[in-house]
Amino acid sequence: MSRIRISEITQNRLGRRSFLAGLAMAGAGTVVACSSGGSAQPSGSSGGSSSGTSGQSASSTTVKMTDDNKFDPATVTISKGGTVTWQNSSSTVHTATCDASKVANKADVSLPDGAQPFDSGLIQPGQSWSHTFDVAGTYKYTCIPHETLGMHGTVIVQ
Ligand SMILES: [Cu+2]
Numbered sequence: 001m002s003r004i005r006i007s008e009i010t011q012n013r014l015g016r017r018s019f020l021a022g023l024a025m026a027g028a029g030t031v032v033a034c035s036s037g038g039s040a041q042p043s044g045s046s047g048g049s050s051s052g053t054s055g056q057s058a059s060s061t062t063v064k065m066t067d068d069n070k071f072d073p074a075t076v077t078i079s080k081g082g083t084v085t086w087q088n089s090s091s092t093v094h095t096a097t098c099d100a101s102k103v104a105n106k107a108d109v110s111l112p113d114g115a116q117p118f119d120s121g122l123i124q125p126g127q128s129w130s131h132t133f134d135v136a137g138t139y140k141y142t143c144i145p146h147e148t149l150g151m152h153g154t155v156i157v158q
Pocket of ligand 1 (some may be wrong): 065068069093094095143144145146151
């Protein structure tokens with residue numbers, strides 16, 4: 001652990017040696033302070049609530065892929081950083097695809113600026129696939145095998 005501290009000090013040459021030395025001494029003196037202060041988390045990650053008592057948008061949710069070629073529910077809302085799991089509860093393959101380069105009609109998909117396209121690939125019957133959404137906004141996605149049959153869905157990330 002002390003080696004990590006030293007490498008951090010040498011990497012960030014901020015001339016704060018007295019401050020860091022004080023931290024090192026405090027860490028050496030108290031085990032509790034060492035464990036809580038040892039993982040140098042970057043500031044600004046205050047959004048991660050520890051206990052799940054959020055309001056409307058859940059941190060994770062499940063969308064079923066049905067035998068009548070629908071996403072159920074077709075629209076889900078989650079909080080930023082949340083995960084959607086697509087569960088193929090039907091007897092045929094489906095995909096959850098939000099990638100304009102892979103669909104027949106580019107208008108069937110859209111995603112917020114800065115978000116990465118995603119594609120589950122073929123999800124076999126009984127299997128599932130998850131995607132985590134780190135960029136807020138609205139994602140329109142589709143199922144490649146049933147795109148022209150109107151199998152479309154929306155994820156809203158708040
Ligand atoms: Cu489908």
